[in-house]
Amino acid sequence: MSARDEINSRAVVLGKIRRSLGVTAEDPIRNAAVEARLNRAPKGVIPARGQLDEAGRVALFTKMAEHFAATTENVADAAAVPAAVAAYLRGHNLPAEIRMGEDAVLNAMPWAKTQVDVRHGPSDGHDAVGLSHATGAVAESGTLVLTSGQDNPTTLNFLPETSIVVLEASTVAGDYESIWATLRRRYGKGVLPRTVNMVTGPSRSADIEQKLQLGAHGPRNLHIIIVG
Amino acid sequence: MVAITSPNFKANAKVALHDPNLQQALTHVRANFITRRAAAAAAMPEFEALRDSSRDIKNHTLANLDLYLEAYEEKVTESGGVVHYAETGEQARDIILAICRKAGARTATKGKTMIGEEIELNEHLEAGGVEPIETDLGEYIIQLRHEPPSHIIAPAVHLTQKQVEDDFRRAHTHLDPTRDLSDARELLAEARGILRQRFLEADVGITGANFLIAETGTSIIVTNEGNGDLTQILPKVHIVLASIEKVVPTLEDVSQILRVLARSATGQDMSTYTTFSTGPRRKDDPDGPEEYHVVLLDNGRSEMLGSQFQDMLRCIRCAACLNHCPVYQEVGGHAYGWVYPGPMGAVLTPKLIGIDKAGNLPNASTFCGRCEAVCPMRIPLPGMMRHWREREYERHLQPATYRWGLGLWAFFAKRPALYQRATGIAMRVLGNLGHRKGRFRALPLAGGWTQYRDLPAPAGQTFQEMWRDRQRASAGAKL
């Protein structure tokens, strides 16, 4: 299809929609209503489940994430993370190697105090373990929120067989709506980074006789280190 | 590949009922989907309110679909993506093949997309020299078998584990034939290994979209496997194929609907990966596609707006209706003969391929109403199936004997005095015939019934007759 054909298709499709609805394009009331709604972005029903204080949200997040087959642990502060990672790798018979992005918080951690070999950048499929720093999480469903970019390349969440995610307790929200507020503050209204991943547990499939199996194409193991 | 066999629904159904592998596989559908959905709904007190708000959001969006599509398009363009409109499936296929050709693509990985099945995308890509690789495990399996999907979220649900093992052995000839594949875990690991290489090598990744967000120009895919993510972040080009009614206004709006989607589909609170993609990679992104295209398909949806079938456009393809349908549970998805099975297929298919071809589908329903009861978007599915039956009736598409029989019944039903005379006589005859046994094993004109069941004999007198007799008797007694 040529560019002109495509412009034509656009006009035809939009025209058909308008004809079916019995409306015109230049209706100021409709236009204003739609624009207002996009600006206002009204919240709908927000489940009571996640409406707890920070300790309650972290506890709920932990419970839900573990229910969906992630593993979790708590550490007091960021400085304790490298040792926790090293212990996890040892405990799971994994080589002492991880890949992470440019994330400032992760890079400021005392990795030199461990034997872990830290590599940087996106994954090319040959990493056993990826380490990411979550933007936040949603207690309501045990869901991590990760955003793309140099800090935490998206491929780290999917290609390695084990994904370890560092999550600050203070960033665990009760509901998805709070996360949108956070992202709008960071990126602006109506703007999102290339990818926002909401991750609930490790990869799985039930396509063979409805039997649940972990490790379909994404990570087989998801380990969450909750800081603070 | 996808020959439409909907006109042969009855014959398809008969084959399905006697297919031991399919019947074995369907026991898992009956056992799992229903209890899981019920548990998830019960664990969320706000579930019913969320169904209401989801329905209202979609209704508002559909009433303003043109404006929301324009707003969506603007945002996609702003973020560096390209939007293509396609009136028909043919146009959509051409657009996608052209993008692949321009990128010099030899292979294209694919996340699950029902729209892709609807427009027969894979065949077109193959004919155009691009090899499509299904990556959703269920889709991968049926691709090996050259079969269409039989369920809209679990494409291989009609197969037993043994059948999958046989397929893998047949197709993966480079692997050791003595390897053990008796565990589902082994099968999954094998698929993972084979597809991993294909993910990394693919030139183009094609996904569907569960939702398109107008506020940010974002496409959302929902998977448990992560295959959709690998499909869209590794290749140079990411193509999103979505029908126009997938648009939702804001992030808050999509949050409402996401809360009912996974719960209705598999009973999970959230699928493992709910991914929001906006445009190609940004200046400082170390990974992600360099090109991002969205192909918006109409293919009959615009005509459904403002019609008796508009509510069908609220469908979010969760498959709850299929899972709860007593007919689907007996015959599976292939019997329906095209892309969309079960109750949602019964409403959508006649619109997309014509009521003359798809007439069986809205008729093969008992109107038990379970589909409507579980639909997260509160779509009045039986009512719309009835509308299709009305179209058929108006166009005289039903068998003549059937129409004649119903016409005869209606003739009497509109004339109570005549009805009572006629039924009085008929029931006396039938009652006498059936008096000895109380039932009929066989009866002329009732073959459809008596083929499989006995027909209870009528009492011999109608209630109206007996009531009148008793009224007369008691009036007489009063005198």
Added chain:
Amino acid sequence: MSNGIERATEKDTRPHVGLFVTCLVDLFRPTVGFAAVKLIEESGCRVSVPEAQTCCGQPAYNSGDRKDTRAIAEQTIAAFEPYDYVVAPSGSCGGMLKSHYPKLFAGDKAWSERATAFSAKVFELMSFLVDVRGMTHVDTAFAGSVTYHDSCSGLRELGVRNQPRQLLKTVEGLKLVELKDADVCCGFGGTFCVKYPDISNAIVERKTTAITESGADTLLAGDLGCLMNMAGKLQREGKTVKTRHVAEVLAGMADEPAIGESKR
């Protein structure tokens, strides 16, 4: 003598119920109609049976023939307008009258209001007895175990589920056993069972398996179409389970032959 004259002129203030018999009850099993009358009277109402009733119109409606459906509906509404309530011993006919008649006449100047007013008076029998008349028990006995199937329209269109069970539990000697998948369709579906007999058969076979597994001697439900379908299958399979309409048991009329049985 004076008493007799007083009674003749005294106004009957009991609610006046018009019984919608349903075509299947009328033609095949009048006992159900008489059981319904008895129960409605027991609940403190008087019952009339308008003659100008034949069918609720479902066969035409579900076949897409709106014209004939409307004609039948107009006839039905007119026949029942004089009554305080319209009660039907059937969830599917009750649903047709209550939920679908207003839809048939939506936007119709002449009939829309009449249809809405009519539908407000319509009740399925069990729902009428318990929800409207506040009946909490019946004074009758039944020896044996029964299991109950929830007919689809009654359940999903009219909310009939607890009411029959509540009343059955008060029947002396009756043991109520819950049926597995009681709320799953029996496969009747009106013309569906004869248009798609293979599929209908598969569905009803699943139902009769559950009925047998319940161990009950008697199967009850509130819809004669479902009952005839299930009874016919049970008998073709040589099962001994007896099938009745729930009204028969509640009205103490379970000494009549069961559905598909001959008088002995």
